[in-house]
Amino acid sequence: MSKYxxxxxxxxxxxxxxxxxxxxxxxxLMLASVAAGDALMLGRIAQEEMTAVSLAxxxxxxxxxxxxxxxxxxxILGAQYWGKGDTxxxxxxxxxxxxxxxLLSLVFFAxxxxxxxxxxxxxxxxxxxxxxxxxxxxxxxxxxLLSGISQCYLATLKVTEHVSASAWISSAAVVLNIxxxxxxxxxxxxxxxxxxxxxxxxxxxxxxxxxALCLRISSGRDHIRxxxxxxxxxxxxxxxxxxxxCLPLMGGSLFWGVGFTSYTAIMGHMGVDAAAANSVAAVxxxxxxxxxxxxxxxxxxxxxxELGAGQLERGKAYGIRLKNLSFVLGFASTALVLAVTPPxxxxxxxxxxxxxxxxxxxxxxxxxxxGRCVNTVTINGVLDGxxxxxxxxxxxxxxxxGIAIPLALLGAFVFHWPVLLVYACTxxxxxxxxxxxxxxxxxxxxxxxxxxxxxx
Numbered sequence: 040m041s042k043y044x045x046x047x048x049x050x051x052x053x054x055x056x057x058x059x060x061x062x063x064x065x066x067x068l069m070l071a072s073v074a075a076g077d078a079l080m081l082g083r084i085a086q087e088e089m090t091a092v093s094l095a096x097x098x099x100x101x102x103x104x105x106x107x108x109x110x111x112x113x114x115i116l117g118a119q120y121w122g123k124g125d126t127x128x129x130x131x132x133x134x135x136x137x138x139x140x141x142l143l144s145l146v147f148f149a150x151x152x153x154x155x156x157x158x159x160x161x162x163x164x165x166x167x168x169x170x171x172x173x174x175x176x177x178x179x180x181x182x183x184l185l186s187g188i189s190q191c192y193l194a195t196l197k198v199t200e201h202v203s204a205s206a207w208i209s210s211a212a213v214v215l216n217i218x219x220x221x222x223x224x225x226x227x228x229x230x231x232x233x234x235x236x237x238x239x240x241x242x243x244x245x246x247x248x249x250x251a252l253c254l255r256i257s258s259g260r261d262h263i264r265x266x267x268x269x270x271x272x273x274x275x276x277x278x279x280x281x282x283x284x285c286l287p288l289m290g291g292s293l294f295w296g297v298g299f300t301s302y303t304a305i306m307g308h309m310g311v312d313a314a315a316a317n318s319v320a321a322v323x324x325x326x327x328x329x330x331x332x333x334x335x336x337x338x339x340x341x342x343x344x345e346l347g348a349g350q351l352e353r354g355k356a357y358g359i360r361l362k363n364l365s366f367v368l369g370f371a372s373t374a375l376v377l378a379v380t381p382p383x384x385x386x387x388x389x390x391x392x393x394x395x396x397x398x399x400x401x402x403x404x405x406x407x408x409x410g411r412c413v414n415t416v417t418i419n420g421v422l423d424g425x426x427x428x429x430x431x432x433x434x435x436x437x438x439x440x441g442i443a444i445p446l447a448l449l450g451a452f453v454f455h456w457p458v459l460l461v462y463a464c465t466x467x468x469x470x471x472x473x474x475x476x477x478x479x480x481x482x483x484x485x486x487x488x489x490x491x492x493x494x495x
């Protein structure tokens with residue numbers, strides 16, 4: 040292992056961070072723009088249409104929990120093997136991701152087609168919202184069938200120095216989705232006005248385009264792509280390493296994702312006004328989190344590359360610098376949320392009660408953003424980059440499931456607290472676990488090389 044010289048690599052660090060984080064943040068922004076576009080367009084038609092689609096898309100959110108664990112495990116190992124220069128193992132990791140993702144996507148597709156009403160009942164008891172959401176899921180379920188495959192391609196592109204191509208593919212699909220949203224929701228160009236069903240159809244068509252672009256871009260000679268004739272072949276040791284990372288990630292993703300879905304369900308059962316305000320606040324949150332998502336993903340790749348190449352001291356120094364940057368980003372995000380609150384509240388059509396809820400939720404969310412940014416970059420970026428994936432699951436079990444969710448449930452259904460106080464409970468976990476995260480970070484258990492010499 041060569042000696043790490045901080046001055047020599049400082050400019051390289053920031054150059055690489057920008058090269059990785061900017062496209063990923065832009066990609067995250069474009070993906071969040073779909074939800075924003077759905078909310079704004081449907082919000083111009085009726086509050087019920089907007090709210091029903093927001094609740095229905097929680098099904099895809101749950102699917103993404105599993106997909107993030109699968110592609111996340113591939114990215115953790117992939118970043119290290121790419122840093123080591125082992126492309127043969129990268130292809131085998133691609134096969135592992137594809138097999139797992141295709142099976143998962145088939146399950147979600149089948150449930151959306153067979154029992155969409157049952158899924159909607161988990162989020163609301165309102166009959167109109169269930170009817171609208173069920174119609175949405177029957178069409179959008181086809182997009183869930185394709186998303187698992189495309190996400191494997193996009194994850195592989197990111198860790199193999201094709202992050203710009205990954206961002207371009209997602210952005211093109213998002214632009215198509217938004218344009219089709221406008222046409223199909225409002226019935227432009229002589230087409231029927233499909234409203235929520237139009238949003239679902241737009242999503243499905245854009246997923247077809249996204250997968251087609253993934254296949255086309257990855258066909259280049261310098262890209263890692265699957266060998267379909269060896270897709271079902273597996274290597275025992277690599278599979279063990281993969282699932283050693285995947286299972287804790289899946290546990291953490293389940294804790295976080297089901298917890299977030301529970302927050303949505305709790306707010307949904309507090310009335311249509313509360314659900315509508317929460318839907319808009321969630322869109323704003325997802326848009327502003329794009330920067331920390333980009334830096335978090337870049338952190339995992341950068342730290343993983345250095346650790347896999349045997350540069351442990353440099354990987355450690357990168358992690359420390361990225362953790363410090365996460366605090367700066369958190370306070371900047373707080374200021375941004377407060378700045379956009381007035382125009383956002385005026386932009387969508389809400390009842391007076393829902394508008395007052397939204398204003399309060401935005402102020403609470405401003406504080407929440409500090410914890411969200413710090414934890415995304417430090418846990419999902421730096422710690423995961425070194426394979427320290429168990430900590431996220433432990434912290435979520437304690438802070439979210441042991442504190443935040445019980446308080447929100449008690450407040451909503453037992454003590455009947457005001458809507459904003461219940462919403463504050465749903466934001467408690469991110470800020471509350473910052474000290475615990477910093478203690479874990481300074482133990483440096485994440486400074487590890489996860490690669491093996493006999494990878495092929």
